[in-house]
Amino acid sequence: GQQLNQSPQSMFIQEGEDVSMNCTSSSIFNTWLWYKQDPGEGPVLLIALYKAGELTSNGRLTAQFGITRKDSFLNISASIPSDVGIYFCAGPEGGSRLTFGEGTQLTVNP
């Protein structure tokens, strides 16, 4: 199956800073999804991207679907303590089975 490479693996930032993380694939995806997962909980969908070049915002979060269809970026502006968690990128493979990246662990210091 396809593999998604997500970076960085972890980030330690100060409250108020902006955050940027990305996801790359060796193959083309037609949809990119970004999820956030808190400890012991299921992933929560943050942003869904359906079109190459698309830029979509959800509050302080902005994500972009790369024009090559092989990458996507997630930015968080003015981080706050509740942004702490693991962020996953995911894409549907073979129709609808989601392939996930390994996640970016975000820590925000107040």
Add this chain to the structure above:
Amino acid sequence: DAGVTQSPTHLIKTRGQQVTLRCSPKSGHDTVSWYQQALGQGPQFIFQYYEEEERQRGNFPDRFSGHQFPNYSSELNVNALLLGDSALYLCASSPGTSGTQFFGPGTRLTVL
């Protein structure tokens, strides 16, 4: 509008036993997918059910089986449990097989 629900929340079993996990999809969704998430890793696709049939399957042995009911709810069964089956089991639902998937809170399975 209820989201995806799963039961039980936690489960402890011993090697060799069998387990059944349950999932109710989000209202309006007819497709259920199951994922296994080991500690520190991203979720891994197990299988997907639509119209009461298994439509896609990931790289999991036959010990993992499932079922979907007419009301779209689903069960995941795991037989002959191994220590390595300890994980968070996630259910996701979507409107159709290609729709965006929404996840439940998961069931934490511990095999001793």
